Amino acid sequence: MFDVTRYAIAAQSIIDAGRFLYGRGWSPATSSNYSARIDDEHIAVTVSGRHKGQLVAGDVMVVDLAGNAVQSNARSSAETRLHTVLYQAFPEVGAVLHTHSVKATVLSRLLPAGEPLKLQGYELQKAFAGIDTHESELLVPVFDNTQDIPSLARQAGEWFRQHPQQPGYLIRGHGLYTWGRTMSDCLRHVEAFEFLFECELETMRVRR
Ligand SMILES: CSCCC(=O)C(=O)COP(=O)(O)O
Ligand SMILES: [Zn+2]
Numbered sequence: 001m002f003d004v005t006r007y008a009i010a011a012q013s014i015i016d017a018g019r020f021l022y023g024r025g026w027s028p029a030t031s032s033n034y035s036a037r038i039d040d041e042h043i044a045v046t047v048s049g050r051h052k053g054q055l056v057a058g059d060v061m062v063v064d065l066a067g068n069a070v071q072s073n074a075r076s077s078a079e080t081r082l083h084t085v086l087y088q089a090f091p092e093v094g095a096v097l098h099t100h101s102v103k104a105t106v107l108s109r110l111l112p113a114g115e116p117l118k119l120q121g122y123e124l125q126k127a128f129a130g131i132d133t134h135e136s137e138l139l140v141p142v143f144d145n146t147q148d149i150p151s152l153a154r155q156a157g158e159w160f161r162q163h164p165q166q167p168g169y170l171i172r173g174h175g176l177y178t179w180g181r182t183m184s185d186c187l188r189h190v191e192a193f194e195f196l197f198e199c200e201l202e203t204m205r206v207r208r
Contacts, residue, residue, distance in 0.1 A: 002038045002062055002070065003038065006039065007038050007042075007044055010036035010038050010060075011057060013095065014036055014044060015059075017097060017186075018032075018053060018055040021034075021052065021187075023053065024191075024194075026190065026194065027052040027099050028100060031052070031175070032052045032099050033079050033098045034097050040091070042062050042065075043084065044061070045060070045077055046061075046077050047076060048074075058074075061076055081149050081150055081153040082153050082156060083096045084153075085154075086160070086179050093180070094183070095183040097178055098175060098176065098177045099175050101176065108142050108171065108174070110201075113144075116139040116142065117139070117200070118137055118138070118139060119196050120137045124195050125138050125192075127188055127191070129181065129185055130165060138196075139163060139166050141169045142172055143155050143172065145171050156177070176190065176193055
């Protein structure tokens, strides 16, 4: 059982995040999925296939950390396992956002396979929780896109257990996953990643 007030707060943070991310063009149409922790065993997550700029209370539901619906007949995001693996790995994670921006999608298609994107020397890296110098190295792995979500969740889970300070990953041709202690931290991470992705794309353009 979960606390209804905590659920209502989590659901509203997801609805508000959807309006913001859709408004910025980072979650077009029914793409993307969002979640927020309710307690040690439950998260609020978007129902699959809903328009993220027009979310209402009925577009958010509760699942346990195994991804089973709790008190709901709705179908949670097809990518629910990519959320729960992060809540299981990191007890301090309070929110996870998955977005489908043009820049994340294009950059992920241009990056070479087999090595993470390395971001270093950008002042804006300090927007990420726990980073206090532009000299630190931000590593963003790029996983191949697949319909096999359990396999993707295993890959992501393994990588992040080995790199617990790194706050996000790309799925090639698909989008970004990032997380944080709070929804506000998580939204700031999306915004910072978007800025850094634009810088990387612009750098590639001028170097051509
Ligand atoms: C229309 S985008 C295809 C599915 C996807 O990648 C996504 O982020 C949304 O899936 P969901 O099941 O969470 O609606
Ligand atoms: Zn997606």
